[in-house]
Amino acid sequence: MNDVLTVHGGTPLVGSIQVRGAKNLVSKAMVAALLGDEPSVLRNVPQIRDVGVVSGLLELHGVHVEEIPGPEGELRLDPSNVIQAHVADIDAHAGSSRIPILFCGPLLHRLGEAFIPDLGGCRIGDRPINYHMDVLRQFGAVVEKEPNGIAIRAPRRLQGTKLKLEYPSVGTTEQVLLTSVLAEGVTELTNAAIEPEIMDLIAVLQKMGAIISVDTDRAIRIEGVDRLGGFTHRAMPDRIEAASWASAALATKGDITVLGARQQEMMTFLNVFRKVGGLLDIGDDGIRFSHPGGELNSLVLETDVHPGFATDWQQPLVVALTQASGLSIVHETVYENRLGFTHALSQMGAQIQLYRECLGGRPCRFGRRNFMHSAVISGPAKLHGADITVPDLRGGFSHLIAALAAEGTSRVRGIGLIDRGYEHFEQKLQMLGANYER
Numbered sequence: 001m002n003d004v005l006t007v008h009g010g011t012p013l014v015g016s017i018q019v020r021g022a023k024n025l026v027s028k029a030m031v032a033a034l035l036g037d038e039p040s041v042l043r044n045v046p047q048i049r050d051v052g053v054v055s056g057l058l059e060l061h062g063v064h065v066e067e068i069p070g071p072e073g074e075l076r077l078d079p080s081n082v083i084q085a086h087v088a089d090i091d092a093h094a095g096s097s098r099i100p101i102l103f104c105g106p107l108l109h110r111l112g113e114a115f116i117p118d119l120g121g122c123r124i125g126d127r128p129i130n131y132h133m134d135v136l137r138q139f140g141a142v143v144e145k146e147p148n149g150i151a152i153r154a155p156r157r158l159q160g161t162k163l164k165l166e167y168p169s170v171g172t173t174e175q176v177l178l179t180s181v182l183a184e185g186v187t188e189l190t191n192a193a194i195e196p197e198i199m200d201l202i203a204v205l206q207k208m209g210a211i212i213s214v215d216t217d218r219a220i221r222i223e224g225v226d227r228l229g230g231f232t233h234r235a236m237p238d239r240i241e242a243a244s245w246a247s248a249a250l251a252t253k254g255d256i257t258v259l260g261a262r263q264q265e266m267m268t269f270l271n272v273f274r275k276v277g278g279l280l281d282i283g284d285d286g287i288r289f290s291h292p293g294g295e296l297n298s299l300v301l302e303t304d305v306h307p308g309f310a311t312d313w314q315q316p317l318v319v320a321l322t323q324a325s326g327l328s329i330v331h332e333t334v335y336e337n338r339l340g341f342t343h344a345l346s347q348m349g350a351q352i353q354l355y356r357e358c359l360g361g362r363p364c365r366f367g368r369r370n371f372m373h374s375a376v377i378s379g380p381a382k383l384h385g386a387d388i389t390v391p392d393l394r395g396g397f398s399h400l401i402a403a404l405a406a407e408g409t410s411r412v413r414g415i416g417l418i419d420r421g422y423e424h425f426e427q428k429l430q431m432l433g434a435n436y437e438r
């Protein structure tokens with residue numbers, strides 16, 4: 001497979017592109033369809049690899065997944081014939097994404113058992129699943145580690161429970177939602193994550209018949225019901241993809257209109273973009289992100305759970321910060337190992353130093369544990385082309401932006417990984433005037 005992009009940098013990215021539904025909502029809404037006893041319709045579904053992975057897993061369980069051709073990006077999901085899948089078949093999906101872990105609740109309710117293969121997803125930290133297993137046990141599930149995955153059983157109907165997360169994990173909050181909606185009685189979850197994609201998942205579940213309330217102190221209360229129906233839902237736009245293109249506009253001195261981007265879920269990013277010096281034009285149909293023409297400003301930034309600055313925004317923005325005047329500090333507090341992608345940027349001429357200490361803000365849980373999770377970026381740096389290999393989804397997109405901003409030619413290997421979360425990114429690059437060959 002020709003998985004290398006040869007990029008000739010130095011041309012500003014200019015033009016309009018469209019973002020569709022959020023990867024981090026679409027995959028979960030597809031899993032939610034498994035909870036209903038009627039078909040569901042999901043719209044605004046992007047053509048990305050993670051959607052294919054979840055469709056494959058649903059089909060193994062007898063859910064009929066139909067893609068309706070046309071601009072709506074419509075998926076019909078019919079769960080009326082859910083079956084126990086062969087473990088060997090599920091195992092074929094091992095390492096492909098993190099979504100299989102979210103099948104637990106729906107499968108326990110529908111079939112009384114579930115098998116979770118070894119998970120994939122970006123290698124940006126250890127990414128353990130201890131919180132997931134803890135909450136499932138508290139609902140009454142029996143969890144057993146097997147050589148190639150985890151077997152989970154529900155000897156009787158799962159029971160609502162009181163839960164408090166040690167850290168507001170997105171996936172564990174979704175695990176609790178997808179498990180509690182059909183459990184018997186009330187579930188109360190405190191220290192929950194409240195990312196916009198979680199709120200959209202709650203909207204999906206409410207359409208299916210669930211009763212869920214979100215309190216101001218990040219507490220979520222779910223009253224279990226006996227059955228759920230189908231849903232018709234338009235997925236929220238991908239705020240991570242939108243911010244990635246915004247960072248590309250800054251890094252390449254460009255001007256990109258991201259159609260479909262929505263202000264509401266991006267406010268924290270938009271404030272940072274403006275502080276760096278970027279120009280914004282926020283419209284009803286999308287957001288225009290452009291370079292001001294003069295210098296960019298350095299800044300101090302810390303990633304955090306919502307409503308903080310999302311960790312998935314961090315990597316593309318770091319590329320833009322290599323072009324800002326002065327010293328920027330980035331403190332990554334969500335994943336212990338999400339700055340490794342900067343080594344390739346340094347190879348391209350960026351001035352980036354990594355530190356074990358928590359720099360620029362409050363101490364985080366990684367501070368005393370020897371993880372290189374703070375970066376000091378000194379700019380503006382002249383980037384030059386290099387041979388680089390995509391390490392993970394956002395890191396890969398960031399390498400691509402750096403190659404586009406650099407002088408000369410770069411070869412970016414492993415480019416296929418970017419398809420996991422960026423719809424038609426090569427076409428979009430072409431529309432923005434990028435100079436590259438596959």
Ligand SMILES: CC(=O)N[C@H]1[C@@H](OP(=O)(O)OP(=O)(O)OC[C@H]2O[C@@H](n3ccc(=O)[nH]c3=O)[C@H](O)[C@@H]2O)O[C@H](CO)[C@@H](O)[C@@H]1O
Pocket residue numbers: 023024025098125126127128129130131132133167168169170171172193195310311312334335336
């Ligand atoms: C498919 C999807 O939606 N992925 C998103 C989701 O990932 P994901 O749901 O995997 O991320 P979490 O919020 O669960 O992880 C946050 C932190 O909690 C830790 N943790 C998590 C679970 C657990 O059982 N034990 C544990 O220690 C993780 O290692 C990490 O350090 O939220 C992340 C944080 O916004 C995003 O970067 C990912 O894009």
Ligand SMILES: C=C(OP(=O)(O)O)C(=O)O
Pocket residue numbers: 097098120121122124312393394421
């Ligand atoms: C970390 C990410 O995704 P995943 O959880 O699917 O690996 C991401 O989207 O940046």
